[in-house]
Amino acid sequence: MEQFEILEDLKKGILVSELSSQVGKDFHQNHVKFLYDEWRGNRLRVERTWGDTVNIPISIVYSSSECLLPDDFIQLKAVENIQAIKIATWNVNSIRVRLPLILSWLAEQQPDIVCLQETKVEDFQFPEQELRAVGYHSVYHGQKSYNGVAVLSKLPIKKVQYGFFSGFDAENKRLISVEIEDINILNVYVPQGQTTDSPKFQYKLEFLENLQKEVFSTFSTNDNVVLLGDINIAPDDRDVVSPEEMKDRVSFHPQEHAFLDQLKNWGLADVYRNFHTEDKLYSWWDFRTRGFEKNEGMRIDHIWMSKALANRCDSCMIDTNNRSQSKPSDHAPVICNVKV
């Protein structure tokens, strides 16, 4: 995306006219949209000097009636001013139905980065305008009816990777990766798997193998890596209602646990467990059995972080509040805080 190329100039600070002539004829909608997003989100400083006689620049706060002028000096606010980055993951089970709940949740929680799964919309139907109006950039990778992943961010998104680097499973939109600040995030919706005797379970295992390859071959253990999303695996006995009943079943199968062990061995940590060690703390509850009312569910939505990042993470919680509101998702958001 073209706007990433102007980030360095914007960090140093530049006149709108200079930026425009530097970029040349490619200075079009994308750049302008990006600048206004940053300004609206209070991440862009706009200094205006009126005429030649009065040389004291005035800081212009965004409003819907304001425009950027050629003589405005603009600068992205320094990263040092941000003390922490709040990152969330949430399987929303249709972004169209969930949008009102998502908007009220964004206003309440003010996360910096939100990774969504099961958006269930094609890209042309993604509610980009509504999210931009409340200060979020979005990148999305969707399809009709099923799957679909997206990342919302208050901070500029430096790079986007749609799907697997290898091209695996291109027809299912279950993975989107982004680079924001110094953090590489892989947002994934792992296949559910149905039952262990189903071909869908074989697909799940194949998907996990490819996901592992994606992480291990793209990054080194020293990189700031976050693998998060609807992982569709309950890691241990504490994460299901009955370990005995779940033994060898889908979402609790030894082959799925082997995948999580490999993540651990490579150097990733399920950060939720750094802060909460009790059992029966779930992130998903079955609609059909009215699981939420009985607190019968599974903890299948996780945030896995490489060592350096996990050390910067000072909290992680499952936000069950909005699960009690009208039209909830069957998943609750998982939110963590990463110090800068």
Next chain:
DNA sequence: ATGGTCGGTGGCCGA
């Protein structure tokens, strides 16, 4: 409780 409830689609599927 081997059902139940959601969401999306198009005349049943996936979770």
